[in-house]
Amino acid sequence: MSTHLSRRQFSKWAAIAGASAVVGFDPRNRSWVTVAQAQTHAFREIPKLDGELLLDEESRRAIATDQGNMFHRVPAAVLRPGSVQDIVAMVRYANQHKLKVAIRGNGHSRYGQTQAEAGVVLDLRSLNAVRVRTPRSADAQPGAFWSVVADATLPKGLTPRLFPGTCLKLITVGGTLNAGGIGLMTPHYGALVDNVTDLDVVTGDGRLVTCSPEHESELFEMVLAGQGQCGVIVRAGLPLMPAPTHVVHLELTYNDLDAYLADQLRLARDGRFDGQRGQMLRDQSGTWRFVIEVGKFFTPPDEPNIRALEADLRFASAAPLLRMTYRDYLFKLETRGGVPGPGRPCPIITMWIPASATRRYLDNVLSLSPEASGLTPFQGVEQFGCYPLNSRRFTRPLFKVPSEEQAFAIWLFRSVKPGDEAALSALLASNRELLAKMTAAGGKRYAPYSMVISPAEWQEHYGPQLWRRFSEAKRKYDPNHVLSPEPDIFGAAVRP
Structure with a gap:
C-alpha cells in the first residue's frame, strides 16, 4: 500500500532521524524516499531496522569497489545491519519491490561480485x-x-x-x-x-x-x-x-622444478607437515627458484624431529629454521601475495590444475616476460603461489576441483598501473588464454578470482548434473532472483 506522511509523522521522523533519513521506497520511480521528500511522494515504508540504511553518495561510492579495482557499480543504498532480523526484513522488502541485493564482507573479491548497481549492498561487517x-x-x-x-x-x-x-x-x-x-x-x-x-x-x-x-x-x-x-x-x-602452542617453520628452496613438484606431492600425500604451501619466485636476473614452505605443529615438551621431516626431500638449500608460536605462524603470511598500490587494478586468477598436467601447464606462466606476466612484486621479487591439493579432501559440491586425486593450486597475483588500459586489456586477454588452457587440461577455476564469464561458461564449469541442481536451488531459495546479481551465473535461465 502506498503511504504518505502526515504533518505529525513528518515532524516526528525529522526530529528523530533528520530530513535526510530514509523512510521508504518509491516503486514507480525506482528510488528511495527521505523524510524531506515524504510529504510529496507516494512510497512503501521501509521496515523497522536495528542498523543503518545509508543513501549518501560517499557511503554508496565507498562500497562500490573491491580489491580488484576494476568494477565500480554504485548501489542505491547500503545496509549496515544491526541484527539478523534486519537482513530478513530487507531481503523480503527487496522481493516486494524487485530490488537486487549484494552480499559483502570486506570486498576481497576481484571482479565486482559483491556489487549491486542501483540495488542494496549488505555490508555485513557490522555483524x-x-x-x-x-x-x-x-x-x-x-x-x-x-x-x-x-x-x-x-x-x-x-x-x-x-x-x-x-x-x-x-x-x-x-x-x-x-x-x-x-x-x-x-x-x-x-x-x-x-x-x-x-x-x-x-x-x-x-x-x-x-x-x-x-x-x-x-x-x-x-x-x-x-x-x-x-x-x-x-x-x-x-x-x-x-x-598447538608452537610451530617449526621451514623454507626449502629448489632450483629444479620437477624435484619441487614431486616433493610437494610427496608431502601432501604423507602428511608429515601440518602446514604446507609454495611459491615460485623470479629475481631481477630472470632466474626462477621454487620454495616449499612447511610448518610442523607441536606443544613442548614434545619436539619435532627435523632430520626425519627433511628425509628424502631434494631441496637445494634451506633457510634458517624458525620457531614461533602457533598464533605468529597463522599471521606470518598476512601480507604475502604482493601489495598493490591504491587503486591499482588487480586481475588475479586462481586455478586448480590436475597434478599430471601441472608441469606442462606451468610452462605457460614461467615463459612469460616480466612485462607480460604482470606479477605484483613482493619485496622486489616477482612471485606467484603454487602448491598441492588433495582433491578427495574437498567434499562440498560447489567447490569444484579436478577429478585426479592430487592437483596444484596456482595463484597469479597480477596488477597494472592505474589508468593503463592497454596493459589491463593485455592481462585480461592473457587471463582468458590461461583459463582456456586450464579447462583443456582438466582444471577448475576458483570462483572469486575467475574473471567475468558467461552463464554458458559457468555451466561448463559445474557440469550438467551439478548445474541442474544449482539452478533448481536458485529457483527454490531465490525465486525472484534478488540475491547476488554479480556474478551473473544464471543469466536469464532461472529468472521469473
Whole structure:
C-alpha cells in the first residue's frame, strides 16, 4: 500500500532521524524516499531496522569497489545491519519491490561480485561476533574477520581446523564461506567450506533457516561456495580442536622444478607437515627458484624431529629454521601475495590444475616476460603461489576441483598501473588464454578470482548434473532472483 506522511509523522521522523533519513521506497520511480521528500511522494515504508540504511553518495561510492579495482557499480543504498532480523526484513522488502541485493564482507573479491548497481549492498561487517559454544565448536557471524576467530579461540587453547592461508585481518568468515577458501592446512582438511558444522541462512525469499548436513542439507550444500546465489550466511558453526602452542617453520628452496613438484606431492600425500604451501619466485636476473614452505605443529615438551621431516626431500638449500608460536605462524603470511598500490587494478586468477598436467601447464606462466606476466612484486621479487591439493579432501559440491586425486593450486597475483588500459586489456586477454588452457587440461577455476564469464561458461564449469541442481536451488531459495546479481551465473535461465 502506498503511504504518505502526515504533518505529525513528518515532524516526528525529522526530529528523530533528520530530513535526510530514509523512510521508504518509491516503486514507480525506482528510488528511495527521505523524510524531506515524504510529504510529496507516494512510497512503501521501509521496515523497522536495528542498523543503518545509508543513501549518501560517499557511503554508496565507498562500497562500490573491491580489491580488484576494476568494477565500480554504485548501489542505491547500503545496509549496515544491526541484527539478523534486519537482513530478513530487507531481503523480503527487496522481493516486494524487485530490488537486487549484494552480499559483502570486506570486498576481497576481484571482479565486482559483491556489487549491486542501483540495488542494496549488505555490508555485513557490522555483524562480527564470535562465540565459543563448546570445546568442540564456535559460532561466527559473517562479518567477523578470521583474526577475530583466532582472538576468540586461541586464548582458550582451541583452534579451528583450518584458517585462510593469508590476510586473516582482511577476510571475513561469510565472504570466505561464500567463495570456498583454502589455507595452510588444506592438504589435511580441504577447504574452509569443508570445515563447517551448521549454518543460519537467510534465503533469497526472506526465510531464516538453520541448516547442516543432516537438516536442510540441500540449502547447506548450495550455500557453501555458492557465491551468495541462494542465501545470506548469518551464522557459521566452526568445528574446533585443541590448539598447538608452537610451530617449526621451514623454507626449502629448489632450483629444479620437477624435484619441487614431486616433493610437494610427496608431502601432501604423507602428511608429515601440518602446514604446507609454495611459491615460485623470479629475481631481477630472470632466474626462477621454487620454495616449499612447511610448518610442523607441536606443544613442548614434545619436539619435532627435523632430520626425519627433511628425509628424502631434494631441496637445494634451506633457510634458517624458525620457531614461533602457533598464533605468529597463522599471521606470518598476512601480507604475502604482493601489495598493490591504491587503486591499482588487480586481475588475479586462481586455478586448480590436475597434478599430471601441472608441469606442462606451468610452462605457460614461467615463459612469460616480466612485462607480460604482470606479477605484483613482493619485496622486489616477482612471485606467484603454487602448491598441492588433495582433491578427495574437498567434499562440498560447489567447490569444484579436478577429478585426479592430487592437483596444484596456482595463484597469479597480477596488477597494472592505474589508468593503463592497454596493459589491463593485455592481462585480461592473457587471463582468458590461461583459463582456456586450464579447462583443456582438466582444471577448475576458483570462483572469486575467475574473471567475468558467461552463464554458458559457468555451466561448463559445474557440469550438467551439478548445474541442474544449482539452478533448481536458485529457483527454490531465490525465486525472484534478488540475491547476488554479480556474478551473473544464471543469466536469464532461472529468472521469473
